[in-house]
Structure formats: C-alpha cells, structure tokens
Amino acid sequence: MDAYFVAILTIAGIYVILALALNLQFGLTGLVNFGVVGFFGLGAYASGITTESFHAPFLGGLAVAMATGAIAGALLALMCLRLSGDFLAIVTLGFAETIRLIFNNEDWLTGGPKGLLIMTRPVFADLGRAANAWMVLGVVLLGVALTLALMLRLAGTPYGRVLRAIREDELVPATLGKDVFVYRLQSFVIGSMLMAGAGSLYAHYVQTITPDNFTTPVAILVWMSVIVGGPGNTVGAVVGALAVVTIYEGSRFLSPWLGFLDAEQVSALRFVVIGTALILVIRFRPEGLLPEPRHRPVVPATSRPALKG
Amino acid sequence: MQMLVNALATAAILAPAAVAFTLIFTLFRYANFAAGGFVTVGAFAAWTLNAPLGLPLWAGGVGAMGVCAGAVALSDRVVFRPLRGRGGGTLLLVSIALSFVIENIIRFGYGAQVKGFDLPLTGPLVFAGLRVPKETLAVIAISLVATLAVGALLAFTPIGRAVRAVADNPSLANVRGLPVPGVEAFGVIVAGALFGLSGTLVGVDLAIDPNLNWAIAIPVIAAAIVGGLGSPLGAAIGAIVIGLAEELTAAYFTPTYKGAVGFVVIALVLLLRPQGLLGLKVDRK
Numbered sequence: 001m002d003a004y005f006v007a008i009l010t011i012a013g014i015y016v017i018l019a020l021a022l023n024l025q026f027g028l029t030g031l032v033n034f035g036v037v038g039f040f041g042l043g044a045y046a047s048g049i050t051t052e053s054f055h056a057p058f059l060g061g062l063a064v065a066m067a068t069g070a071i072a073g074a075l076l077a078l079m080c081l082r083l084s085g086d087f088l089a090i091v092t093l094g095f096a097e098t099i100r101l102i103f104n105n106e107d108w109l110t111g112g113p114k115g116l117l118i119m120t121r122p123v124f125a126d127l128g129r130a131a132n133a134w135m136v137l138g139v140v141l142l143g144v145a146l147t148l149a150l151m152l153r154l155a156g157t158p159y160g161r162v163l164r165a166i167r168e169d170e171l172v173p174a175t176l177g178k179d180v181f182v183y184r185l186q187s188f189v190i191g192s193m194l195m196a197g198a199g200s201l202y203a204h205y206v207q208t209i210t211p212d213n214f215t216t217p218v219a220i221l222v223w224m225s226v227i228v229g230g231p232g233n234t235v236g237a238v239v240g241a242l243a244v245v246t247i248y249e250g251s252r253f254l255s256p257w258l259g260f261l262d263a264e265q266v267s268a269l270r271f272v273v274i275g276t277a278l279i280l281v282i283r284f285r286p287e288g289l290l291p292e293p294r295h296r297p298v299v300p301a302t303s304r305p306a307l308k309g
Numbered sequence: 310m311q312m313l314v315n316a317l318a319t320a321a322i323l324a325p326a327a328v329a330f331t332l333i334f335t336l337f338r339y340a341n342f343a344a345g346g347f348v349t350v351g352a353f354a355a356w357t358l359n360a361p362l363g364l365p366l367w368a369g370g371v372g373a374m375g376v377c378a379g380a381v382a383l384s385d386r387v388v389f390r391p392l393r394g395r396g397g398g399t400l401l402l403v404s405i406a407l408s409f410v411i412e413n414i415i416r417f418g419y420g421a422q423v424k425g426f427d428l429p430l431t432g433p434l435v436f437a438g439l440r441v442p443k444e445t446l447a448v449i450a451i452s453l454v455a456t457l458a459v460g461a462l463l464a465f466t467p468i469g470r471a472v473r474a475v476a477d478n479p480s481l482a483n484v485r486g487l488p489v490p491g492v493e494a495f496g497v498i499v500a501g502a503l504f505g506l507s508g509t510l511v512g513v514d515l516a517i518d519p520n521l522n523w524a525i526a527i528p529v530i531a532a533a534i535v536g537g538l539g540s541p542l543g544a545a546i547g548a549i550v551i552g553l554a555e556e557l558t559a560a561y562f563t564p565t566y567k568g569a570v571g572f573v574v575i576a577l578v579l580l581l582r583p584q585g586l587l588g589l590k591v592d593r594k
Contacts, residue, residue: 032398034405080579087579089401090340090534094527094572105565216523220409223402268417275410279403283391286399 006133012245013140014202016238017147019225021194023237024151027226027292028160029187030167035076035092036222038099039069039192041214043199045103045110048209051120058122062200069196070189077188096219103211115210122204136205143201147194151234163187164232217271221248224278230288239290248274310439312556318445319528320545320552321452322514326507326525327532327544328459329500335476335539336496337393339400343384344504345526346411351377351508352517353415353424360427369426370509377505378498380411385497408522416519424517448510455506456545459499463541472496476539524568528555531571535578550574 018036025031046068047061056064072095080091103110110116123135154160162183165173170180203209221244229240251270258266281288326348333341354376359369388407392400433440463469474482475492483489511517511525532551536543555570 030398032401079576087534087575089342089398089405090527090530091572091575091579093342093405093523094531094569094575097523097527098569098572101566101568105563216409220406223406227402262420264421265417268413271413272410272417275406275413278406279388279410282399282403282406286395 003130003133006130006137008245008249010133010137010140010205011249012242013137013144014198014205015222015225015245016144016241017198017201018195018222019229019237019241020147020151020234021191021198022222022226023229023231023234024154024163024187024194025191027231027233027237028155028163028167029184031184031188031191032089033092033188033191034089034219034223035096035099036195037214037216037219038092038096039072039195040199040202040218041096041099041103041209041211042072043069043196044203044209044214045116045199046196047200048116048118048203049109051204052116052118056120058120058204061120061204062197065196065200065203066193069199070193072196073189073192074185076192077185096214096216100211100214103214110211113211115208116203118203118207118209120204121207122201140201140205143197147197148234148238151237155234159183167232220271220274220278221245224274224281227278227286228281228288230290230292232292233288233290236288236290236292240288243289244274312560313553314439314441314445316549316552316556317449318514318552319555320532320548321449322507322510323525323529323532323551324452324456324507324545324548325459325503325510326529327536327548328456328541329503329507330529330533331536331538331541331544332472332496332500332503334533336472336493337389337400339389339404340530340538341389342401342404342526342530343408343411344529345522345524346408347377347381347501347504348508348511348525348529349415349519349521350380350411351505352512352521353419353508354505355509355512356424356426356517360424363427366426366428366509366513370506373509374502374505377508378501381501381504382494382497408526412519412522419519421519424512426512426517428513444513448513452506452510455503456541459503460541460545462499468492468495527568527571531575534575 018040022033022036025033043065047065050056050064051058051061054060076091076095080087104113106112107114121132121136122139123132127135154163162173162178165178166180166183173183174180202213206213222241225241225244226237227240228243229238230236248270251273255266258269261269326344329347330341330344333339351373355366355369355373357369358364358372359366364372384407388403389400392403428444431443433442434446435441461469463472471482471487471492472495474485474487475489475496479489482492507525507529511521515521528551532547533544534547535550536545536547551571551574554574555567558564558570559567
C-alpha cells in the first residue's frame with residue numbers, strides 16, 4: 001500500500017506539472033492546445049534517447065527534453081498563432097498524432113512499438129526499491145514546486161495580466177502597444193517546455209516508454225484537470241489535477257464490483273465517465289472548482305478637480 | 310493511374326464527412342471535432358445491420374445514415390445547443406470530449422476487435438491494365454452522387470437557400486420569416502446522414518474499429534480546411550487533394566506516414582493560403 005501511495009503521488013505530481021503548463025496556455029492566454037500529449041511524449045523520448053544513446057546524466061536528458069519541447073512549441077506557434085483557436089486546436093492535435101506515428105515507426109531511434117528502455121534514474125545511488133521510489137517522488141515534487149512557484153509569480157505580474165487581457169480581447173492590449181503575437185508565442189513556448197519537462201520526469205520514472213503511453217486519454221485527463229480546477233487559477237490547476245488523478249486511479253478499486261465486465265469494457269467505461277464529466281463541468285460550472293480571482297482595479301483616492309490657472 | 314484510382318477512393322470516403330463538417334461549421338461557427346466519432350458510429354451501425362443482422366449492405370448504409378442523423382441531432386440538442394454563444398474554443402473542447410465519449414461507448418459495446426462487412430468476394434474490373442475493385446467503383450460512384458446531390462440541394466432548392474441564409478446571418482433570416490430552428494435542424498440532419506454515409510464507405514474500404522475515430526477525423530477536417538471552411542464544393546475538392554497527397558506519400562515516401570498527411574497538408578495550407586482553396590474570409594466568434 002505504501003509503494004502504491006508513492007506511485008500515485010509521483011504520477012499525480014507529473015499531471016500537476018502538465019496541468020500548470022496547460023493552465024498557462026489555455027487558462028491565462030486562451031490558447032487551445034490539444035497537443036499536450038505530443039509535447040509530453042516528445043520530452044519523454046528526447047530525454048530517454050539522450051540518456052540512453054548518448055549516456056548523458058538525468059539532468060542532461062531533462063535539459064534536452066525541455067529544449068526540444070520549446071523548439072517544437074515555437075515552430076507550431078509560429079505556424080498558427082496568428083490564426084484563431086480552431087486552427088491551433090487542429091494543428092496541435094495533428095502534431096500529437098504525427099509525433100506518435102514517428103515514435104511507432106522510427107525503430108532505430110525510439111524502439112518502435114516495443115518501447116524504449118531507460119536505465120538512467122534521477123537517484124544518487126541504488127538504495128533499494130522503496131528508497132529509490134521515494135527519491136524519484138522527491139525529484140518530481142521538486143519539479144512541481146519550481147513550476148508552481150514560476151506560475152504563481154507569472155500570474156501575479158503585469159506580464160500575467162497582459163496574457164489575461166489577450167485571452168479576453170486581444171484588441172485591448174494591442175491598442176495599449178503590447179505585441180500580442182509575441183506574448184502568445186512566449187506563453188505557448190513556456191507551456192510546451194514544461195510539458196516536455198514533465199515527459200522527461202515521466203520517462204525516468206516508468207523506465208519503459210511506448211507510443212501507447214502517449215495517446216489522447218492523457219490529453220483529456222490534463223484538460224479535465226484544468227477545466228475542473230478552474231481555468232486561469234494556478235492553484236485550481238493543482239487541485240484539479242489532484243482530483244482527476246484521485247478519481248481516475250480510485251476508480252480502479254471499483255473493478256471488483258464490475259466483475260461482469262471485461263478489462264476493455266471497464267477501461268472504456270472510465271473514459272466515458274471522464275468525458276461526460278468534462279462536458280457537464282463545462283456546461284454547468286465553467287469557472288471550475290476554484291474560479292479565477294477577479295482582478296479588482298485600485299480605485300484612486302478621491303481625485304481633486306484640477307485647479308485652473 | 311492506379312494511384313489516381315486509389316486517391317479517388319480515399320477522397321470518396323472523406324468527401325461526405327468533410328461536406329458535413331463544413332455544413333455544421335457554416336451553420337453554427339464551430340469546428341465539430343466529433344466528426345470522426347460520428348463517422349465511426351456510422352461504420353458500426355452499418356456493420357451491425359449488415360453482419361449480425363444479415364441485411365444487404367445498401368440497407369445497412371441507409372440505416373447508418375439514419376442512425377448518424379439521429380446521433381448528430383441528439384448531440385446537437387443535448388450537448389451543443391445549451392452552449393451556443395459560448396465561443397468557438399469552448400464548443401471545440403466539448404466536441405473533442407464528445408468524440409472521446411462516443412469512441413469509448415462504441416468500445417464498450419463492441420470491444421476493440423477489428424470488424425469487416427459481410428460482402429461477397431468479387432474480382433476486380435480491369436480496364437487497360439488498371440485494376441479497379443468493384444467495391445471501390447461503387448464507393449466512388451455513391452460518394453460522387455451524394456456529394457453532388459447535397460451540393461445541388463444547397464445551391465438550387467428553397468430549403469437549401471434557407472440553410473445558406475441562416476448560415477450567413479441567422480437574425481436576418483429570422484426577421485425575413487424563416488423558421489430558423491427548423492432550418493438548423495434540417496442542416497444538422499443532412500450533416501448526420503453524410504457522416505453515416507462516410508462511415509459506411511469507410512467500412513467497405515478499410516477495417517472497422519473504434520480507433521477509426523482520430524484516424525478519420527484529421528483527414529476529414531484537413532479536407533474541409535484545404536477546401537476553405539464554409540464551402541461544400543471546396544470540401545469535396547479538398548478531399549481529393551488529401552486523397553492524392555496520401556497516395557503520393559504512400560508511393561514515394563512510406564505508407565506508415567499516411568496518417569501524418571492530413572496534419573502536414575493543414576500546416577502547408579495555413580502557411581500558404583489560410584483561407585483555403587475556395588474559401589472567403591469567414592468571420593469567427
């Protein structure tokens with residue numbers, strides 16, 4: 001039970017990072033990125049290949065993963081950020097599917113459908129299974145803490161306010177002389193970089209990655225986290241990710257009562273429930289569990305009429 | 310030449326769904342990503358009527374069109390109508406969630422096994438060294454007739470004119486006395502029937518399994534975007550472009566990357582001609 005708890009926490013931490021990254025892109029800036037799982041997978045494979053084929057340490061793999069994610073994000077963003085949300089959604093969705101085709105078919109690089117075995121772990125020495133698991137959890141939680149600190153800082157600064165303004169009505173910040181395109185690009189690239197970083201953590205945690213680890217359900221879970229938590233609310237994204245992972249993992253324990261269904265059906269049923277819940281939340285509580293705090297403008301002290309003369 | 314036949318076969322599968330996607334987009338101004346889900350529903354409905362129930366395939370196809378029209382109308386009523394006016398991004402997100410739900414309902418009911426229609430084996434027709442399976446010929450002919458019929462319906466009939474008027478400006482159409490909800494319902498049902506037709510045609514040419522969903526959604530949406538969102542004729546031409554691009558990829562590059570063609574074509578269109586081949590600039594919310 002202890003080991004299971006550590007495993008769930010580790011996975012939850014990775015989902016929290018993904019949700020925070022998507023919250024920056026969608027929650028704050030309003031960018032509809034359906035390629036979450038593409039960047040996540042790209043980071044995982046980039047990191048795995050760097051440490052296994054080039055014998056880099058874990059930190060090297062993480063750095064390469066984040067750089068790869070940032071470059072891929074920048075290329076996609078340059079291609080379609082000028083256009084509206086619909087196009088960004090289809091392009092990012094297509095990106096995720098294409099990336100998965102590459103994982104599946106370029107056996108020389110990725111190991112193909114058999115997967116990539118990763119021996120490098122973010123631990124100091126082999127101290128036994130339990131200690132290693134705790135250490136990996138520590139590394140993931142450190143990643144969560146850093147990401148959360150960055151996001152809380154970003155959301156509170158004037159920079160974050162410009163992103164929110166772009167989400168609400170891009171004409172307003174443009175009129176104030178903000179280069180809307182550059183802000184969107186930055187938001188998208190930072191988010192993609194963090195997603196790839198989460199992918200790297202995931203790869204070195206599970207140690208065997210296959211293209212099947214990076215399919216649409218992962219993206220749906222991350223979207224669910226952001227929507228349920230409250231788009232635009234950084235703490236909400238964390239709460240949302242924890243809630244979604246708890247429900248998703250917790251529903252495993254229902255299997256004994258669903259003995260009349262086979263494994264395929266149980267898995268399908270879970271996804272039906274998750275998808276339906278997502279639609280219901282969007283319809284009935286679009287602001288999520290923790291609504292985005294309203295920004296209260298500072299009312300200037302009673303303004304004195306300017307003296308004439 | 311053989312490649313052209315294959316390309317037309319692919320285009321024939323994509324065209325009805327691409328026209329349906331574009332029809333929904335012009336009527337309601339959102340990209341319905343559940344297109345792939347509805348095509349999968351059509352494929353499974355046709356299969357159910359054909360293989361376990363033993364009806365001929367044409368009856369299965371007609372049934373699939375009916376089932377899909379019902380499914381699309383139901384989804385519009387239950388899921389999309391309450392959210393109208395919420396902005397394109399929200400509706401798009403909901404349509405992806407819906408697609409995911411549909412895919413898994415099908416997986417729940419039918420399992421993940423690949424299915425195929427119960428069709429008699431026939432030899433291909435051979436003209437001048439060109440081998441054309443009879444089924445492929447039928448797929449191309451049916452798709453062509455259906456697409457032209459819908460195009461003519463929209464272009465020349467009073468109800469088609471009404472659909473275009475509502476798509477253009479619903480409040481103006483309302484002021485002019487058009488029954489807007491009825492016209493919208495008609496458009497939704499036509500779109501649903503087209504999804505069902507695509508689903509049946511997919512089943513003739515490819516295997517039927519729940520994973521069809523995303524595999525078909527991207528080329529369908531790509532065809533609609535290439536043709537220029539909002540233009541049914543453009544969507545049909547877009548389907549031919551996608552079909553050709555897929556065949557060229559398979560022939561000169563590698564068949565394993567056929568699935569990436571839709572994405573690459575969309576990327577190229579966005580870079581070179583964002584309004585699509587036949588599209589005008591569309592106002593979006």
